[in-house]
Amino acid sequence: MNPLSFLTQMIRIAIPYLFAASGGVVAERSGIVSLTLEGFMLSGAFGAVVGTHYSGSPWVGVLTGMFGGLVFALIHAITTIRYRADQVVVGVAINLLAIGVTRFFLKLFFASSSNSPRVAGFGGNIKAAGFDNPLLWLGLLSAPVVAFMIYRTPFGLRVRAAGEHPEAAESVGVSVERVRYLAVAISGILAGLGGVYLALDQHQFTDQMTAGRGFIAISAVIFGRWSPIRAAGACLLFAAAETLQIQLQGSHAIPSQFIEMIPYVLTIIALAGVVGRAVPPAALGKVED
Amino acid sequence: MTPAIRMVGIDKSFGAIRANRGASLEVMPGEIHALVGENGAGKSTLMRILGGLMKPDAGRVEVNGRDVTGWSTSDAIAAGIGIVHQHFMLVPTLTVAENLVLGCEPKTRIVVLDYKRAADDVRKLSNETGLVVAPDRLVSDLSVGEAQRVEILKVLFRGAKILVLDEPTAVLSPPEVHELWAVLRRLRDNGATIVLITHRLDEVVELSDTITVMRAGQTVERIKTSETTPAEIARAMVGREVSLSAGKRVQPVQRPASPQPGQGLEVRSLTINSSRGIRVVEGVSFGVKPGEVLGIAGVEGNGQTELVEALAGLRPVLSGDILIDGVDITRRPVAARHDTGLSHIPEDRHRRGLILEYTVADNLILGVQKYFAKRGVIEKDRVMENAIQEISAFDIRPANPILAARALSGGNQQKVVIAREMGRDFSVLLASQPTRGVDVGAIEFIHQQLLEARSKGKAILLVSAELNEVLALSDRVAVMYRGKFAVVMPAAEASEEVLGEYMIGTKKGNAA
Numbered sequence: 119m120n121p122l123s124f125l126t127q128m129i130r131i132a133i134p135y136l137f138a139a140s141g142g143v144v145a146e147r148s149g150i151v152s153l154t155l156e157g158f159m160l161s162g163a164f165g166a167v168v169g170t171h172y173s174g175s176p177w178v179g180v181l182t183g184m185f186g187g188l189v190f191a192l193i194h195a196i197t198t199i200r201y202r203a204d205q206v207v208v209g210v211a212i213n214l215l216a217i218g219v220t221r222f223f224l225k226l227f228f229a230s231s232s233n234s235p236r237v238a239g240f241g242g243n244i245k246a247a248g249f250d251n252p253l254l255w256l257g258l259l260s261a262p263v264v265a266f267m268i269y270r271t272p273f274g275l276r277v278r279a280a281g282e283h284p285e286a287a288e289s290v291g292v293s294v295e296r297v298r299y300l301a302v303a304i305s306g307i308l309a310g311l312g313g314v315y316l317a318l319d320q321h322q323f324t325d326q327m328t329a330g331r332g333f334i335a336i337s338a339v340i341f342g343r344w345s346p347i348r349a350a351g352a353c354l355l356f357a358a359a360e361t362l363q364i365q366l367q368g369s370h371a372i373p374s375q376f377i378e379m380i381p382y383v384l385t386i387i388a389l390a391g392v393v394g395r396a397v398p399p400a401a402l403g404k405v406e407d
Numbered sequence: 408m409t410p411a412i413r414m415v416g417i418d419k420s421f422g423a424i425r426a427n428r429g430a431s432l433e434v435m436p437g438e439i440h441a442l443v444g445e446n447g448a449g450k451s452t453l454m455r456i457l458g459g460l461m462k463p464d465a466g467r468v469e470v471n472g473r474d475v476t477g478w479s480t481s482d483a484i485a486a487g488i489g490i491v492h493q494h495f496m497l498v499p500t501l502t503v504a505e506n507l508v509l510g511c512e513p514k515t516r517i518v519v520l521d522y523k524r525a526a527d528d529v530r531k532l533s534n535e536t537g538l539v540v541a542p543d544r545l546v547s548d549l550s551v552g553e554a555q556r557v558e559i560l561k562v563l564f565r566g567a568k569i570l571v572l573d574e575p576t577a578v579l580s581p582p583e584v585h586e587l588w589a590v591l592r593r594l595r596d597n598g599a600t601i602v603l604i605t606h607r608l609d610e611v612v613e614l615s616d617t618i619t620v621m622r623a624g625q626t627v628e629r630i631k632t633s634e635t636t637p638a639e640i641a642r643a644m645v646g647r648e649v650s651l652s653a654g655k656r657v658q659p660v661q662r663p664a665s666p667q668p669g670q671g672l673e674v675r676s677l678t679i680n681s682s683r684g685i686r687v688v689e690g691v692s693f694g695v696k697p698g699e700v701l702g703i704a705g706v707e708g709n710g711q712t713e714l715v716e717a718l719a720g721l722r723p724v725l726s727g728d729i730l731i732d733g734v735d736i737t738r739r740p741v742a743a744r745h746d747t748g749l750s751h752i753p754e755d756r757h758r759r760g761l762i763l764e765y766t767v768a769d770n771l772i773l774g775v776q777k778y779f780a781k782r783g784v785i786e787k788d789r790v791m792e793n794a795i796q797e798i799s800a801f802d803i804r805p806a807n808p809i810l811a812a813r814a815l816s817g818g819n820q821q822k823v824v825i826a827r828e829m830g831r832d833f834s835v836l837l838a839s840q841p842t843r844g845v846d847v848g849a850i851e852f853i854h855q856q857l858l859e860a861r862s863k864g865k866a867i868l869l870v871s872a873e874l875n876e877v878l879a880l881s882d883r884v885a886v887m888y889r890g891k892f893a894v895v896m897p898a899a900e901a902s903e904e905v906l907g908e909y910m911i912g913t914k915k916g917n918a919a
Contacts (some may be wrong), residue, residue, distance in 0.1 A: 184673035265894070270516060270518050270519055270520055270522075271518050271520055272512035273518070274520070275501070275505055275508075275509060275512060275520060276509065276510075278498070278500065278501060279498045279501065279509050280497045282499065282518060283496070283497070283498040284499070285501070286495075286496035286497055286498050286509075287510070288511065289460075289480070289490070289492065289496040290484070290496070290509050290511075290561070290565070291480050291481040291484055291510045291511075292510045390799070400499075400500075
């Protein structure tokens with residue numbers, strides 16, 4: 119096994135996780151449960167393919183993909199923040215809705231129930247091994263940028279306050295609703311970008327192409343104890359496990375199913391408090407009267 | 408002189424409940440104004456309207472002569488109104504400085520939080536006011552007294568000239584209370600106007616210049632403090648004569664003829680860990696004899712809660728023994744402890760005492776439901792019979808057994824708990840904060856019930872944050888400090904000052 123190829127493949131696999139987990143951290147720190155990342159990613163991926171297909175430019179695809187994530191994020195935000203619906207229930211519904219909506223428009227736009235036609239993407243130079251894709255660099259930057267935002271800006275301070283003690287934030291004139299709308303919108307855009315990367319990397323949209331990556335990203339958020347940098351570390355760890363599985367394929371040393379379990383097993387371990395206590399933001403998922 | 412605050416004819420309803428009915432309040436600048444009344448009298452609603460958290464249905468609010476009726480939180484803050492809430496409005500995971508600047512953050516360039524300036528501002532304000540707290544500490548690491556300092560700093564930081572403090576002393580130890588008084592007097596002397604919401608009459612008399620009394624959503628009296636007495640204020644609050652047990656001592660009663668040794672509650676070197684594995688009670692031993700009240704005082708968080716939970720069977724003990732009438736119950740589950748003769752009034756009636764959605768009748772048989780069942784089916788008639796009987800015996804209002812417990816006032820909810828725990832046969836009673844959040848009238852009733860049980864030869868362990876309650880009801884008083892009994896003494900020899908010193912650990916005691 120070539121260490122360099124292992125590393126590059128790991129990073130390419132990690133990018134969608136990094137985008138989505140960074141988004142998940144922002145929403146969850148503001149107090150909104152991010153079970154929806156899967157749906158945001160899927161709609162982002164579909165948006166990217168539609169935009170790229172009709173314009174011929176992947177940059178337009180990036181914008182339409184971000185928009186796709188944002189639309190679903192706003193549905194999530196309006197139902198949970200404005201109408202105070204249960205965030206877990208809505209989250210599951212959003213994910214199912216994203217599958218249905220993308221499938222519907224796939225049929226409508228591309229007359230196929232399985233995949234879109236091939237679209238343009240970024241980079242493609244074999245020697246660059248994917249590192250000529252600007253989205254890859256953006257993905258690597260997402261966690262540090264989110265960390266800076268959360269810990270060093272007034273908006274980040276308000277996000278943390280909204281997630282820990284919304285009444286306290288409200289009592290000093292901070293609009294918790296506004297903070298949460300923005301946080302969920304940011305999570306939709308970031309997770310959408312994760313989907314954009316995935317679709318443009320494969321040059322097409324396929325039905326349910328995110329295949330649980332949003333859930334791995336949530337696992338990374340929890341395993342990373344709601345810190346953007348630790349969550350990014352978790353994304354890299356999960357990606358390394360996946361790379362290992364791919365590179366070991368054929369050797370049958372370990373059944374691939376076991377490798378696929380790693381993120382979920384680690385998340386359960388993290389939640390059980392073995393690796394330091396995973397204390398979620400105090401107001402996470404709470405609906406106040 | 409223009410009043411700093413003038414509220415006239417304020418109406419505010421929540422569904423069928425009329426929290427304010429033409430309430431009024433007039434506060435002059437530079438005074439400490441006490442707003443008193445029983446729970447549910449409408450004090451907090453009135454202050455929420457003042458702070459812009461709610462809009463009144465009718466009425467007029469003026470601040471410094473300006474009509475501000477129906478303004479928003481940020482308007483109120485901008486106009487110099489600062490509310491120190493009863494439940495701290497601080498984010499525990501943020502630092503002191505971060506909590507202070509939340510909502511009005513200083514920035515370096517465009518988007519970056521200027522943390523250094525925030526910390527400097529805190530230090531500067533600390534020096535000016537004498538409210539010292541290190542800006543970099545996490546709020547979750549602060550003591551209650553320190554957290555309150557941060558709350559006051561927070562409103563001052565926003566330029567508050569009119570401070571509203573909602574029950575500020577409920578969680579403080581006596582020395583912390585005196586420190587707070589000094590701060591408030593200093594603020595007043597520097598020109599601040601202070602509204603103090605409280606139900607402790609001794610505080611009102613000690614600190615305030617003027618008093619407004621509210622009852623049932625209306626303002627019933629406005630009077631200069633120097634022209635009234637605690638008894639008069641209490642009468643205005645309740646609308647009838649009340650006996651103020653605070654300050655006056657009960658006489659020791661005749662005990663049942665020579666109680667058998669080992670009767671009552673006996674605890675031997677009990678050691679308990681908190682849920683996080685921290686030692687919270689260490690080697691505590693004591694006994695409570697039949698016909699005796701042992702009062703435990705102490706600043707909250709010194710192990711009282713865990714001690715009571717362990718005695719009630721809600722928390723495992725690490726080592727030691729618990730005996731009731733000579734029977735070792737250390738390893739017995741809650742139900743078996745009930746059968747041995749233990750009753751428990753839990754400190755948090757919402758968390759442990761009641762199921763708020765259940766009816767009063769159902770709440771009255773919680774834990775003893777098996778006695779109301781025949782072949783596994785609950786007999787409704789007997790439940791109702793029991794409810795009607797207990798409702799009249801314990802004066803629960805409204806006298807409606809099928810009302811949900813949630814619909815009752817705090818005092819009547821507590822009476823439901825007390826009726827259930829004291830209405831059955833028991834020999835040892837654990838009464839934890841039995842009058843917390845309960846109005847003056849109900850406090851009087853609950854105290855009578857406890858004293859009656861004592862004269863019937865029950866052993867009572869009373870844990871209370873109210874020092875005067877502990878002193879008034881107990882035969883002996885213990886102070887818990889850092890998981891141990893700092894002192895155990897006859898109540899007749901104790902005073903608030905002495906206990907206060909043990910409570911904060913400046914005086915170390917005789918007890919193990």
